Amino acid sequence: MPVRQLSEGIVNRIAAGEVVERPASVVKELVENALDAGARRIEIITEGGGRRLILVTDDGSGMNAEDLSLAVERHATSKLPDDDLLDIRTLGFRGEALPSIGAVARLTIVTRHVSARDAGDEAHAWAITVDGGHKSPVKPAALSAGTRVEVRDLFHATPARLKFLKSDRTEGEAIREVVRRLAMSRPDVAFTLAGEDRAPLTWAAALPGPTGRLARLADVLGPEFRANAVEIKGGRDGFGIEGFAALPTLTRANALGQYLFVNGRSVRDKLLLGVVRGAYADYLPRDRHPMVALFVTLDPREVDVNVHPAKAEVRFRDAALVRSLLIGTLREALSREGQRAATTGGSATVAAFRPALASRGAGWDWRRSPARPADPRGIAAAAPRGLAEPAQTAFDVGTPAADTRPETAEPPLDLIDRPLGAARAQVHATYIVTQTRDGLIVVDQHAAHERIVYERLKAGIGRDGIARQILLIPEIVELDEAQVDGLLQRQEELARLGLLIEPFGPGAVAVRETPALLGEVDAKALVRDLAEHMAEWESGLPLERSLMHVAATMACHGSVRAGRRLRPEEMNALLREMEATPNSGQCNHGRPTYVELKLTDIERLFGRK
Ligand SMILES: Nc1ncnc2c1ncn2[C@@H]1O[C@H](COP(=O)(O)OP(=O)(O)OP(=O)(O)O)[C@@H](O)[C@H]1O
Numbered sequence: 001m002p003v004r005q006l007s008e009g010i011v012n013r014i015a016a017g018e019v020v021e022r023p024a025s026v027v028k029e030l031v032e033n034a035l036d037a038g039a040r041r042i043e044i045i046t047e048g049g050g051r052r053l054i055l056v057t058d059d060g061s062g063m064n065a066e067d068l069s070l071a072v073e074r075h076a077t078s079k080l081p082d083d084d085l086l087d088i089r090t091l092g093f094r095g096e097a098l099p100s101i102g103a104v105a106r107l108t109i110v111t112r113h114v115s116a117r118d119a120g121d122e123a124h125a126w127a128i129t130v131d132g133g134h135k136s137p138v139k140p141a142a143l144s145a146g147t148r149v150e151v152r153d154l155f156h157a158t159p160a161r162l163k164f165l166k167s168d169r170t171e172g173e174a175i176r177e178v179v180r181r182l183a184m185s186r187p188d189v190a191f192t193l194a195g196e197d198r199a200p201l202t203w204a205a206a207l208p209g210p211t212g213r214l215a216r217l218a219d220v221l222g223p224e225f226r227a228n229a230v231e232i233k234g235g236r237d238g239f240g241i242e243g244f245a246a247l248p249t250l251t252r253a254n255a256l257g258q259y260l261f262v263n264g265r266s267v268r269d270k271l272l273l274g275v276v277r278g279a280y281a282d283y284l285p286r287d288r289h290p291m292v293a294l295f296v297t298l299d300p301r302e303v304d305v306n307v308h309p310a311k312a313e314v315r316f317r318d319a320a321l322v323r324s325l326l327i328g329t330l331r332e333a334l335s336r337e338g339q340r341a342a343t344t345g346g347s348a349t350v351a352a353f354r355p356a357l358a359s360r361g362a363g364w365d366w367r368r369s370p371a372r373p374a375d376p377r378g379i380a381a382a383a384p385r386g387l388a389e390p391a392q393t394a395f396d397v398g399t400p401a402a403d404t405r406p407e408t409a410e411p412p413l414d415l416i417d418r419p420l421g422a423a424r425a426q427v428h429a430t431y432i433v434t435q436t437r438d439g440l441i442v443v444d445q446h447a448a449h450e451r452i453v454y455e456r457l458k459a460g461i462g463r464d465g466i467a468r469q470i471l472l473i474p475e476i477v478e479l480d481e482a483q484v485d486g487l488l489q490r491q492e493e494l495a496r497l498g499l500l501i502e503p504f505g506p507g508a509v510a511v512r513e514t515p516a517l518l519g520e521v522d523a524k525a526l527v528r529d530l531a532e533h534m535a536e537w538e539s540g541l542p543l544e545r546s547l548m549h550v551a552a553t554m555a556c557h558g559s560v561r562a563g564r565r566l567r568p569e570e571m572n573a574l575l576r577e578m579e580a581t582p583n584s585g586q587c588n589h590g591r592p593t594y595v596e597l598k599l600t601d602i603e604r605l606f607g608r609k
């Protein structure tokens with residue numbers, strides 16, 4: 001498609017504004033051009049955080065002399081053949097990027113059109129320079145294929161703009177983030193990013209399909225993401241949704257690890273935040289953010305990409321539909337994988353043991369090992385106190401807080417084949433140790449029970465409501481007046497969940513009934529906790545969602561607290577209930593409810609494998 005000048009009418013309809021704000025915007029525009037030109041391999045080199053040099057080389061289609069000369073003119077593009085701004089299928093469409101860069105830097109483009117490749121020596125590459133807006137004539141040049149764009153001394157002619165740039169490091173980081181996003185959107189293209197201040201990043205082209213997609217995401221987001229990612233696949237009515245989302249047990253303190261791509265374009269959209277929050281509401285506290293990378297494909301006519309000068313945002317024709325499809329698809333995938341807890345727990349456990357192995361070098365002496373049999377007179381007595389203690393603490397489990405006598409009998413065969421195995425012991429009155437066919441599992445009894453209670457409360461809301469138990473003597477809870485107001489406004493919702501409260505003077509409420517499911521619960525603590533959380537809930541939250549919040553808080557209070565001894569039957573009952581409960585791999589704060597250690601891991605720890 002030849003490059004041509006857009007008509008004034010079209011130009012006026014293009015989202016106006018600054019195209020080049022910082023070095024990272026230059027990198028984004030140049031790499032997008034390379035992708036539009038069908039490149040399979042793109043190399044990016046920067047110096048001085050991109051301020052001194054940005055060099056982008058691709059093996060795409062290239063340009064002939066005529067197109068090259070036009071390409072650096074304003075509003076000249078090869079990508080809008082029908083002048084149809086509502087049907088954009090390329091990353092670029094305005095013919096603004098190259099002239100904008102040429103206006104504020106020294107721009108040199110060397111390019112060789114595909115048709116010249118087979119035409120022998122006659123047909124060579126061409127070069128053009130634009131410096132501070134002044135364009136040189138097109139000259140013959142040497143290049144075997146593709147296009148090489150060099151941008152030097154960005155903003156050299158506009159010192160005021162230079163002042164707004166951050167340190168080279170920060171600008172360099174912004175460039176890396178731009179390249180990361182582009183690389184995530186196109187696993188089939190190989191990327192190299194090299195800078196003067198860092199080891200080069202190289203991402204080989206990956207296979208098509210979800211495997212390749214995940215491989216590239218792991219390259220960019222880290223191997224931990226790969227190990228804990230759930231595949232997302234869904235959509236309908238011409239909307240495709242795919243991607244990967246982290247299990248709720250792998251989260252971050254901010255939302256920077258959340259990526260949305262629309263028709264291959266990385267976009268920032270507040271919609272994504274809401275989607276992720278909605279989909280993970282059952283699993284995560286509000287201040288934790290899972291990593292996700294979601295790729296939406298839809299008819300280009302369903303989305304307007306011409307709304308932001310840097311093309312970083314889009315507008316959906318039917319945002320509500322997109323949102324609900326995304327939430328639905330994410331939820332479905334998460335509940336499918338709900339039993340799975342993050343592997344991070346298990347492998348971190350194994351890693352924690354490693355130093356003990358590693359230190360067992362040539363000089364290892366069992367007598368100095370903290371694991372040596374205890375001297376009957378007591379190690380503390382034999383050694384100077386300060387020295388002996390650190391070695392001891394790691395192995396001193398204290399007086400057993402529960403019945404830790406080893407079970408000598410073989411575990412029942414039918415139980416060890418269950419997913420969570422047969423309970424063998426309870427330790428520290430908090431953890432249940434179970435045996436499975438190929439390993440052992442440690443269950444956090446409080447976290448596990450909390451999830452079970454929560455799921456039951458949820459099911460109860462859906463059906464006939466939740467059974468309540470009447471308190472013989474109503475519990476009076478003193479609170480701030482604002483808190484009392486807040487609670488009373490939600491009196492009805494709370495009643496649906498089995499908690500009956502009434503006003504009791506200006507600064508207090510009376511609790512008359514509590515959810516039977518919670519058993520004997522400290523009503524005061526529960527109501528205080530609810531009042532505190534109530535302030536955080538968005539007022540506009542739909543009823544169902546706020547009920548879930550209440551249920552989550554209640555579940556926490558109504559659960560077997562850590563520190564309660566359990567009999568073997570109780571432990572096994574809890575395990576069986578976990579197996580039957582959706583999402584039982586995490587408590588509703590996103591912490592894992594159990595960690596698993598495979599026999600193979602244990603064998604590795606002991607050097608048997
Ligand atoms: N790396 C490249 N390989 C081949 N052709 C290119 C390359 N870079 C730019 N071009 C050509 O130059 C034209 C102008 O590029 P420019 O980036 O200024 O505008 P655009 O990509 O059409 O639109 P936008 O301003 O939205 O990026 C493109 O339409 C394309 O034809």
Ligand SMILES: [Mg+2]
Pocket residue numbers: 029032033091092093097098
């Ligand atoms: Mg472009």
